Amino acid sequence: MTATATALPAAPATPAPVPPAADAKPILQLVGVRKTFGSFAAVDGIDLDIREGEFLTLVGPSGSGKTTLLRMLAGMEAPSEGVLSLRGVRINDTPSSERPTCLVFQSLALFPHMTVGANIEFPLKAKGVAAGARKERALALLDLVRLPRSYYGKNVMQCSGGERQRVAIARALSHDPEILFFDEPLSALDYKLRKVMEKELKDLHRASGKTFVYITHSLEEAMVMSDRIGVMQAGRLVQVGAPEEIYSRPATRFVAEFMGEVNVIEARRAGGVWRAEGIGELKLIPPPELEGADAVAVVVRPEFLRFVDGDADNRLTGEVFNEYALGSRIQYQVRAGAKTYLLELSRAKAWRGEPGQAATIGWDARDAIVAPLA
Amino acid sequence: MEQSVRRANFLVWAWTLFVLVVVYLPIACGALAGLSKSRYFGFPVAAWSTDWWTRAMASIEVKTIVETSLAVAGVVTLVSVVVAFFGALAFARYDWKGRRLYQKLVLLPIFFPQPVLGLALLLWFNAVGVQPSWTTAIFAHLVWIVPVVTLVIAIRVYGFDPALEEAAADLGASRLFILREVTLPILWPGVWSGALFAFLLSWGNFPLSLYTTGADSTVPEWLYAKMVAGYTPMVPAIGTMSTLAAASVLLVGGAIALLLRRRAALNAAPAEG
Known part of the structure; x- marks a missing residue:
């Protein structure tokens, strides 16, 4: 029911976000964690410190091992190798029922034969909390996830997708875990509701002060909510950092391409000069760790590519063959040789030519990201 | 049109x-x-x-055979549901080494011709020196009925999302608590239909009872014996009663299921907190 999602009461006042400091003590520490199924390594050696109170998102395409990693953190799978420790105590073999963590499943795994109230009270009932106290807590949690109190007695299967989402989160919170794990819980929602829930999750994170570890394949979702993002590829973490860092300084070409539509140009150095096929000589500023490299990937975001008639460090000529209106912005596809470039302008600065016309496009060296070729 | x-x-x-x-x-x-x-x-x-109906009601012989049949069907229902419940979990819920073989082996008794199975069991009882009576018939019925009930419950288990048990454990529940609060309530409809099947299959079974009840007699056995020799309209009268009794078991089962669903719906109605 989108109506419930959009017609929300005013958000409770939340304290200003306090991003966990880089030297904050890790609440959960992974050292060389691997998980193999037969000869296949789903998670292939991960070292990671999860900081107390942070919102960490692990992103990666399907099959990158993020769900397996999360299941190990939650205690539903045991690592094949490596050490998993909670506040310095090894928990490799601690079952999920004894960890101060809780996982919100992708399917939500709500108990279909119970009411909303009974679902939320489940962890309290398992602990032996008296019925009166349980109900009080459940009603308070309904307030927190912004569901009407009258939902207490409602059958959970009669709730809409977004409402079930909230019930699942309330149930996890009633267990009062120190760390909450989320396995793509928003993937089944429509776009509009997902946007609402992203912001609410972020609010909830601030309000609860708990550590959130979230996985998704959508980088956009990760950027909105996270303090830090970890990008996974084939069972490994390729980069961990603040959203801004991941966006502006991707560690590899994979990370850059995962961030969204980008132009990737392979450049090779010969005789001290960088050259790219179809462009010729190239000006670029490699980061210190790539000073000695002879081949790099130059990543240019569509918004940094522009039509030039005057100065630009790098330029090429091609044919504009497509134009897409994206509301406030316009994208152009420019074909030069065998390669197609994507260029994005704000509507106010729209290109004045016609599709089919030739144009010179270019970018400045400082606007490009130089990443390892692999 | x-x-x-x-x-x-x-x-x-x-x-x-x-x-x-x-x-x-x-x-x-x-x-x-x-x-x-x-x-x-x-x-x-x-x-x-209605003479034969009244006579059947008054007959001590008939009372004895009905009691025997009820006892056999009752015990068979109870034991087969318990055994088949866990059997169904092994059949459909858990992945373990040898599961595929188990899935085939458990079905084998269903395809075995019942008269042959009954004779084989009788020979076996004799070999181990057990005197056949209505208690051995229970064992014989179980050999055939447990696989059927296992299948009936397994159908329900296949629709059970294992993530529910995982989630329950993750929320701090013990295994027993999960069984009581999550697994059993969700599988109840399967258990109920399994129990009904067990009772009706045992109540109406003839070939297995024929060989394994010894001197005791169940309703179908008695009916057969009377048809072979000493027929009176008491035979169809009791046949009719037996059918009506089985039908009412089904109806009562259905009514209970309906009542439970009604109550669940009532509980689920929005209640002001």
């Missing part, structure tokens, strides 16, 4: 009626035979009488 729909409806009704008549006519004939005064059944019935 309208006309063709009407014709189709008519054909559906006619066919349904035909099938019902074909299925129930023989049963109705049996029922009529039990209500006839004469010793041998003839049609049309010359003289009506």
Whole structure:
């Protein structure tokens, strides 16, 4: 029911976000964690410190091992190798029922034969909390996830997708875990509701002060909510950092391409000069760790590519063959040789030519990201 | 268009009626035979009488066989549901080494001809020196009924999302608590239909009982014996009663299921907190 999602009461006042400091003590520490199924390594050696109170998102395409990693953190799978420790105590073999963590499943795994109230009270009932106290807590949690109190007695299967989402989160919170794990819980929602829930999750994170570890394949979702993002590829973490860092300084070409539509140009150095096929000589500023490299990937975001008639460090000529209106912005596809470039302008600065016309496009060296070729 | 729909409806009704008549006519004939005064059944019935019903009710012999049948069916239901419940979990819920072999082996007794199975069990009881009686019949029934009930419950287990148990454990629940609060309540409908199947299959079983009850006798065995020698209209009378009893077990089962669902719906109605 989108109506419930959009017609929300005013958000409770939340304290200003306090991003966990880089030297904050890790609440959960992974050292060389691997998980193999037969000869296949789903998670292939991960070292990671999860900081107390942070919102960490692990992103990666399907099959990158993020769900397996999360299941190990939650205690539903045991690592094949490596050490998993909670506040310095090894928990490799601690079952999920004894960890101060809780996982919100992708399917939500709500108990279909119970009411909303009974679902939320489940962890309290398992602990032996008296019925009166349980109900009080459940009603308070309904307030927190912004569901009407009258939902207490409602059958959970009669709730809409977004409402079930909230019930699942309330149930996890009633267990009062120190760390909450989320396995793509928003993937089944429509776009509009997902946007609402992203912001609410972020609010909830601030309000609860708990550590959130979230996985998704959508980088956009990760950027909105996270303090830090970890990008996974084939069972490994390729980069961990603040959203801004991941966006502006991707560690590899994979990370850059995962961030969204980008132009990737392979450049090779010969005789001290960088050259790219179809462009010729190239000006670029490699980061210190790539000073000695002879081949790099130059990543240019569509918004940094522009039509030039005057100065630009790098330029090429091609044919504009497509134009897409994206509301406030316009994208152009420019074909030069065998390669197609994507260029994005704000509507106010729209290109004045016609599709089919030739144009010179270019970018400045400082606007490009130089990443390892692999 | 309208006309063709009407014709189709008519054909559906006619066919349904035909099938019902074909299925129930023989049963109705049996029922009529039990209500006839004469010793041998003839049609049309010359003289009506409820004499054989009253005699059947009063007979101590009949009381004994009904008690035996009830005892056998009751114990078989109880034991087979417990065994088949865990069997069904092994069949459909857990992935373990040898599961595929187990899935095939557990079905084998269903395909074994029952008279042969009954004889084999009798020979086996003799070999190990057990005197056959209604208690050995329970064992014989279980050999055949447990696989059937396992299948019935397994169908329900297949629809059970294992993530529910994982989530429950993750929320701090113990195994016993999960079984009581999550697994059993969700599998209840399967367990109920399994129990009904077990009772009715045991109640109506003839070939296994014939070989394994020893000196005791169940209702189907007694009916058969009386048909072979010493027929009276008490045979169809008891046959009719047996059918009616089985039908009422089904009806009561259905009513309980309906009541439970009604209550669940009532609980689920929005209640002000």
